[in-house]
Amino acid sequence: MIEITPRNLSGEITIVSSKSLSHRYVLAASLAEGTSVIENILDSDDLVATKNALISLGAKISGNKITGSKIHCVNNQIDAFESGSTLRFLIPIAMLQDKSITFNGSNQLPYRTLSVYEELFKDKYEFIRPSDKFLPLTVKGILKNGVYPLRGDISSQFITGLLYALPLVEGDSKIELTTHLESVGYIDLTLDVLNKFGIKINKVNDGYIIFGNQKYQSGNYYVEGDFSGAAFFIAAGLIGRKITLKGLNPKSLQGDKKMIDFVRQMGGKIEELNDGYIVYPSKLKGITIDIGQTPDIGPILMVLGALAEGETVITNASRLRIKESDRLEAMVVNLKRLGAKIEYLSDDSVIIYGNDTFKGNVTVSSYKDHRIAMSMAIASIKCENNIKIDDETVVSKSYPSFFEEFTKLGGIYK
Known part of the structure; x- marks a missing residue:
């Protein structure tokens, strides 16, 4: 923990x-x-x-x-x-x-x-x-x-x-x-x-x-850099301060490069480099996002939706339920613990009502799932008080250096 x-x-x-x-x-x-x-x-x-x-x-x-x-x-x-x-x-x-x-x-x-x-x-x-x-x-x-x-x-x-x-x-x-x-x-x-x-x-x-x-x-x-992993730090730059991400190919065929398009539609400011992107703090607005082709970035998009102005609707999310955890339910539970207002519209879609911050002094679960743990770590940026994650070691599945990078960018945990 x-x-x-x-x-x-x-x-x-x-x-x-x-x-x-x-x-x-x-x-x-x-x-x-x-x-x-x-x-x-x-x-x-x-x-x-x-x-x-x-x-x-x-x-x-x-x-x-x-x-x-x-x-x-x-x-x-x-x-x-x-x-x-x-x-x-x-x-x-x-x-x-x-x-x-x-x-x-x-x-x-x-x-x-x-x-x-x-x-x-x-x-x-x-x-x-x-x-x-x-x-x-x-x-x-x-x-x-x-x-x-x-x-x-x-x-x-x-x-x-x-x-x-x-x-x-x-x-x-x-x-x-x-x-x-x-x-x-x-x-x-x-x-x-x-x-x-x-x-x-x-x-x-x-x-x-x-x-x-x-x-x-x-x-x-x-092997080029990973857009699925980059999505977490893209979100961090949008809700925090300017972050430069290197090692990414803007011409990549990776499906999760769609993260760039989604956050730009939300009002996010992202500048393309030859080998990456610069992400700037941005005032985000809620939109409807179909994640049928990009389920792995669904959890972090739900975090951004909870911090965007207005309503964010996540659709075609059924495949989130058959990953390392039921990621849709995991994110609904965790975001509610953080004080977000989120409701199911159907078995594979949710509506999220945005707010400026999350509350703290809570423990959230990783559900033994690397992408849930990383999403919650990024959500901590906007928490009013400290939060605990029950198991951070699960990030070794896809991003073993995640918390090293988190610390390098100014994150604090113990």
């Missing part, structure tokens, strides 16, 4: 490397022939899980050097920790070979749905799990080509997993989307990284054509 003393943050920091891109580069390099050098890989719990999993499937990883291999079983037990990306990306990859692999995980991961894969694989492959949760899960291939109908409104991670695996099978395949695709920005990232490693995939109206018998080509790449 930590206790934070309210302080405006100001100064300059370099944003942590992108978790989404780190996963994708490490995975592609592990499937490639030869050795790749991937600079600026995020050092977080999730990436440790992904690296360990790929080593269990034959890759050699030492620092930023990754030597790929044809997938084979080195260790038939894979611990995904709490990482949904690791689990969902690696299941089809593990099925590229013919030995059983068992996946496990901790906290809420065993209860995060794998139904998309289950519907695809259960009748054709070994796909065994307990009746009351999804992990431990034992799978066995060998994965075949074919037409794979997938929902696009549960998680893009399932699509990414197949986009990585299917180019390595015999024969061509198609991913056929059966619903509207949400979080399309993450698929754009996937396709961009695959293209860099020599994998060709055709986008069609209802999905993707994946050519079989392809080979990943090794290369040297640099």
